[in-house]
Each structure stands twice: as C-alpha cells, then as structure tokens.
Amino acid sequence: MTKPILIVGGGPAGLAAAHSLGTVGRSSILIEKEDKLGGAPILSGYAKLVPTGEWAKDAIGGMVQRVEGDSNVKVLAGNTVTDFDGSPGNFTAKFSNGESAQVEAAILCSGFTHFDSVNKPEWGFGTFEDVVTTTQVEQMISSGNGVRCPSDGRKPTRVAILLCVGSRDRQIGREWCSKICCTVSSNLAMEIREELPDCHVYIYYMDIRTFGLYETRYYWRSQEEFKVKYIKARIAEVTSDGEKLIVKGEDTLVKRPITIPFDMVVHAIGMDPNVDNTDIADTFGIDLEPHGFIGSGNTYGSMAATSRPGVYVAGAATGPETIDDSIAQGHAAAMAVLSGLHQPVEKTA
Amino acid sequence: MPIHEKSLIRPENLKTHDELVIDGIDVSGHWSTFIEPRVVTDYNEALEEEIAALPGGEYIHRCWQCGSCTNSCTVHAINEDFNPRYWIYLIRMGMESELLRDKDIIWQCVSCNKCTYACPRDVFPEGVMKATSHWLERKGHTPMSPSMHFDEVFTEQILKTGKIEESRTIRRFFSRTKQGLFQGWMIEMVKQLLKHLPIGLLTRMGLATFIAPRTRDWSRAGSAMQEYIDEQYEKQEQALTLAQLVEVAREDAAA
Numbered sequence: 048m049t050k051p052i053l054i055v056g057g058g059p060a061g062l063a064a065a066h067s068l069g070t071v072g073r074s075s076i077l078i079e080k081e082d083k084l085g086g087a088p089i090l091s092g093y094a095k096l097v098p099t100g101e102w103a104k105d106a107i108g109g110m111v112q113r114v115e116g117d118s119n120v121k122v123l124a125g126n127t128v129t130d131f132d133g134s135p136g137n138f139t140a141k142f143s144n145g146e147s148a149q150v151e152a153a154i155l156c157s158g159f160t161h162f163d164s165v166n167k168p169e170w171g172f173g174t175f176e177d178v179v180t181t182t183q184v185e186q187m188i189s190s191g192n193g194v195r196c197p198s199d200g201r202k203p204t205r206v207a208i209l210l211c212v213g214s215r216d217r218q219i220g221r222e223w224c225s226k227i228c229c230t231v232s233s234n235l236a237m238e239i240r241e242e243l244p245d246c247h248v249y250i251y252y253m254d255i256r257t258f259g260l261y262e263t264r265y266y267w268r269s270q271e272e273f274k275v276k277y278i279k280a281r282i283a284e285v286t287s288d289g290e291k292l293i294v295k296g297e298d299t300l301v302k303r304p305i306t307i308p309f310d311m312v313v314h315a316i317g318m319d320p321n322v323d324n325t326d327i328a329d330t331f332g333i334d335l336e337p338h339g340f341i342g343s344g345n346t347y348g349s350m351a352a353t354s355r356p357g358v359y360v361a362g363a364a365t366g367p368e369t370i371d372d373s374i375a376q377g378h379a380a381a382m383a384v385l386s387g388l389h390q391p392v393e394k395t396a
Numbered sequence: 397m398p399i400h401e402k403s404l405i406r407p408e409n410l411k412t413h414d415e416l417v418i419d420g421i422d423v424s425g426h427w428s429t430f431i432e433p434r435v436v437t438d439y440n441e442a443l444e445e446e447i448a449a450l451p452g453g454e455y456i457h458r459c460w461q462c463g464s465c466t467n468s469c470t471v472h473a474i475n476e477d478f479n480p481r482y483w484i485y486l487i488r489m490g491m492e493s494e495l496l497r498d499k500d501i502i503w504q505c506v507s508c509n510k511c512t513y514a515c516p517r518d519v520f521p522e523g524v525m526k527a528t529s530h531w532l533e534r535k536g537h538t539p540m541s542p543s544m545h546f547d548e549v550f551t552e553q554i555l556k557t558g559k560i561e562e563s564r565t566i567r568r569f570f571s572r573t574k575q576g577l578f579q580g581w582m583i584e585m586v587k588q589l590l591k592h593l594p595i596g597l598l599t600r601m602g603l604a605t606f607i608a609p610r611t612r613d614w615s616r617a618g619s620a621m622q623e624y625i626d627e628q629y630e631k632q633e634q635a636l637t638l639a640q641l642v643e644v645a646r647e648d649a650a651a
Contacts, residue, residue, distance in 0.1 A: 247441050267517075270460065301489075302404060303494075304434065306435055308438065
C-alpha cells in the first residue's frame with residue numbers, strides 16, 4: 048500500500064500538485080497554515096489575474112473546489128508541519144494539531160510573503176493614508192467598491208504607481224527583481240483608467256520588465272489603448288502638502304527635479320521569501336538560496352528538487368513567480384515525485 | 397567640466413544683484429548670485445490631448461522614448477537641439493514651458509519621414525512635429541511669418557476660385573506683409589514680360605488681373621472643401637480650448 052504525498056501550502060502550486068497526483072490516483076495530504084485554501088490570490092483578494100483577465104475568486108476558487116472535491120486529497124487547513132524525518136519513500140511528518148503521518152515524499156509549495164512597504168518609510172506608506180500597495184488596489188477592485196482614496200473616499204484624478212518597492216534595492220537587502228510587479232502594475236493602471244477615465248495614471252520605473260508576451264498585452268496596451276504614462280525615475284520621497292501627496296524625484300529624461308502632486312500613490316510591492324522560510328528549512332532539513340527563497344536544483348536531471356532527496360519545491364517558494372508558472376511547477380513537481388519514487392534519475396557522465 | 401550639473405544651470409535662472417546689502421553686509425554683484433530652481437511642479441495633462449487632437453499627433457501616446465526618431469533625424473544631424481524624442485516627452489508629460497523654449501526650432505522639421513520608418517511603435521513623429529507646429533501657431537506662440545501669409549493668400553484663392561492667379565497672389569502677399577508693390581525687380585519683370593510675351597497671352601494675363609479666373613463649377617467643390625475645413629477647424633478649436641477662451645473673453649467683455 049502506497050503512502051500519501053505531503054504538499055505544504057494550498058496556493059496555486061500546491062493546488063496544482065494535489066490535483067495532478069489525484070488524477071493518477073495518488074493520495075496526498077495538503078497542509079495549509081491559513082484557514083482556507085487558495086494562497087495569495089484568494090487570501091489577499093486579488094482582482095483580475097494576469098494574463099487571463101479572469102477574477103481570482105473564480106479561477107483559483109475553481110482550483111480550490113476541484114481539490115476539495117477530490118477524494119484523493121486530504122486537506123489539513125490551519126495547520127503547519129512541526130517535524131519531518133526519514134528517507135525518500137518513508138518519511139514521518141508531524142503536524143501542529145498533534146497528528147502525524149507516514150508520507151512518501153513532500154512538495155513544498157510554501158509561496159512568498161508580500162513586501163511590507165513600511166520598510167521603505169521615505170515613500171510614505173503608513174504615514175499617509177492615500178499611499179497604498181498594489182495588493183490594496185487589487186482589493187479595492189475585487190471588492191467591487193472601486194478605486195478610492197482611503198482618506199476620504201474620493202475618486203482620485205491622478206495616481207502614481209511606484210515600481211520596484213521592495214525589489215532591486217540593496218538598501219533593504221532585496222536585490223532580486225520580483226518579476227511580476229511591472230505587469231501587475233500596468234494591468235492595474237488599465238483597470239483604474241477603465242473605471243475612472245478622468246483619472247491619469249503615471250508609472251515611475253527604472254526598467255520595465257513586462258517580459259515575453261506581456262509586452263504587448265500589458266506594456267504596449269496600457270500605453271496605446273489606455274494612455275498610461277511611464278516616467279523613468281526612481282522616486283526619492285513621498286510627502287504631503289496637507290491636501291495632496293507630493294512625489295519628489297528626478298525626471299531623468301529631462302534632467303529636471305520633479306515635485307508633482309498626486310491624489311493617490313501606489314507601491315508596486317515585491318515578493319519576499321516566505322517569512323517562515325528559515326523554520327521551513329529547519330523542519331525539512333533543506334537549504335535556502337542566498338536571497339532566502341528555497342533552493343532548487345538544476346532542472347536537467349530532475350525537476351523541482353531541493354537539497355534533500357524526496358523533498359520537492361514548486362512555485363513562488365523558489366523565487367518570484369507568476370501564477371501560471373507556479374501552477375505549471377506544481378504539476379511538474381507532482382510528476383517529479385512520481386518519477387523519483389519509481390525510477391530515480393541517474394546522472395549521465 | 398568638473399561638475400557636470402553646472403551645464404544644467406540656465407543663464408536666465410542666474411540672479412545677481414548689482415547692489416545688495418544683507419544684514420549690513422555688502423553682497424553686491426557676484427557675491428549675491430542665486431540660482432532659481434528648475435523643479436517641475438506639475439504636469440499639464442491637457443497638452444498631450446491638445447496635440448493628439450491635431451492632424452499627425454494622434455499616436456503620440458504610444459511613445460516609449462527609445463530615441464529612434466532623433467537618431468534618424470535629418471535636422472538633428474545638423475542641429476543637436478532639434479530633438480523630436482525630447483519634445484514628444486515634454487508634450488506627453490505636459491511640460492509646456494519647457495516645450496515653448498524650443499518654439500523657434502520645432503517647425504524646422506523637413507518632413508523627410510526617416511523617423512516614421514524608424515519608429516518601432518508607429519508614433520509617426522513627423523506627424524507629431526507637424527501637429528506641434530500647428531499647435532504653436534494656433535495658440536499664438538509663433539507670430540505670423542511672411543511664409544504663413546503666403547500660404548494663407550494661396551489657400552484662400554484656391555478655395556474661392558479653384559485656381560491661382562499669380563498677380564493677385566503677389567499683390568495680396570505684399571499688402572498683408574506691408575510691402576510696397578512697386579519694387580525694382582517687379583517693375584523690371586513687368587517690363588520684360590511686356591517686351592517678350594506674345595500679345596494674346598499678355599491680354600489674357602491682363603484680363604485675369606481684373607477678372608479672377610475660376611474653375612468651372614467650382615462653387616460646389618469649393619464649398620464642400622470649405623465646409624470640411626471649417627468642421628475640422630472647429631473641432632480643433634474645441635480640443636485646444638480656444639473656443640472656450642474666446643467665449644470667456646466675450647462674456648468678460650459683455651460684463
């Protein structure tokens with residue numbers, strides 16, 4: 048009798064892995080520290096997803112339903128793994144509810160943590176109510192209330208989106224590019240322009256990284272159809288004159304200092320390693336890569352490997368990742384587990 | 397230059413007082429030099445929309461500032477200050493005062509359209525240059541030049557009669573540019589014409605001077621053209637808020 052496979056984290060990657068294993072008749076235990084499944088798109092209330100444009104609650108909600116209705120998947124919400132011991136094919140996992148289980152392998156789909164903008168105080172988050180994050184704007188849209196200034200509920204007529212908040216910044220020890228914020232920001236800019244056609248949206252950037260096909264769907268489209276304006280400038284500080292937020296910086300293309308009034312400033316927050324990563328690394332006996340994400344091996348020999356045989360990783364746990372790719376990696380990790388158990392890959396000479 | 401920022405200081409922003417005493421200390425002349433800030437304090441969001449409302453400017457919002465237009469520009473090769481990429485940016489961000497600093501060179505575009513073929517986003521920079529020149533003209537930033545008067549005289553005549561009668565064009569051009577008709581070269585030219593042209597042709601030319609020749613059935617074509625021009629002109633007046641300005645001025649006058 049085969050033992051189940053442990054999946055840690057019920058976001059897009061974990062849901063995909065559980066579904067994949069279920070379709071080939073393998074049982075799994077899906078453990079999630081929050082009380083419900085869905086991961087960041089559901090728990091943080093994302094609006095329309097890139098690149099499909101489907102609402103997160105429908106798209107990821109559908110994945111949650113599919114897993115919850117799968118008799119091969121045992122969901123353990125509101126729980127964490129406290130201990131993990133053994134060898135491939137024969138691990139023992141202990142959970143915070145006191146239970147334990149024998150499992151064949153584990154897939155870590157523990158995701159990321161949104162950057163906390165309080166760590167960049169010069170950009171006004173936590174000081175001025177109308178300085179918000181991309182996640183908050185997602186929530187304004189997904190709640191159906193629309194994009195409004197939190198201070199007084201008015202419709203903004205001019206919005207600034209600051210890119211690379213918590214990314215590409217040695218000052219705060221975050222040197223990585225969070226990969227998705229450019230695309231998410233141009234998507235939000237279009238949504239703002241659609242809801243509030245009289246509201247002008249400016250995006251302050253160092254580089255625009257709407258990679259691959261996102262170039263035309265988001266960067267170009269936001270300029271060509273929605274007239275979103277992009278300004279190459281790293282903002283120095285966000286202050287207030289008592290009425291409006293004042294964005295200060297240098298417009299590098301005209302070599303002029305700027306102090307521009309705005310109704311709302313949005314931080315395009317990056318993806319941090321999951322705050323629990325050091326605990327996860329201790330519990331599972333795996334290595335983290337230098338930025339603090341879960342280290343993954345090369346993909347040529349075996350997909351989704353960590354530093355410990357029998358423990359796999361998928362999604363944004365390995366570094367900033369898109370939802371689509373997290374899902375793909377979840378499926379790939381499931382396949383890696385199956386092939387690892389049945390036919391260990393030998394390295395070619 | 398050891399401090400490159402010095403090159404960013406504009407002569408007109410340098411303030412020096414020949415006679416200045418602060419707290420009993422004489423800081424006249426060089427000692428009282430101040431530099432006025434170059435800070436941009438707001439965006440004029442109407443500017444891009446105004447240029448976009450004029451023919452040629454429709455696609456300005458596509459620009460992502462790659463500089464292909466400036467790099468391929470015929471005029472830029474001769475005059476570094478001629479920089480379509482820069483002006484497109486100023487327009488998009490609404491830095492009107494900065495744009496106006498270059499009002500005397502923007503119209504120098506020779507419409508070679510190299511930029512049109514270089515632009516990866518189909519902004520049609522040549523069109524933007526045209527639209528910007530018209531914008532400067534319509535907003536009254538550029539005084540009427542002799543060539544503008546000539547264009548006007550020329551166009552008016554075409555719209556009215558469908559034909560050009562040169563002597564009329566010249567007479568009106570001179571009159572509008574406040575130049576006398578009897579100029580030496582003119583008198584000499586008429587003398588030579590009288591001497592060398594066949595009598596039949598001279599008669600026709602002479603008659604045309606008094607009775608303007610017209611294209612047959614021109615009135616319908618002419619009025620259709622005029623109607624279209626008026627329509628476009630009015631649309632542009634609206635877009636450039638010129639009509640509103642006129643309205644406000646009228647109300648002010650009435651009050």
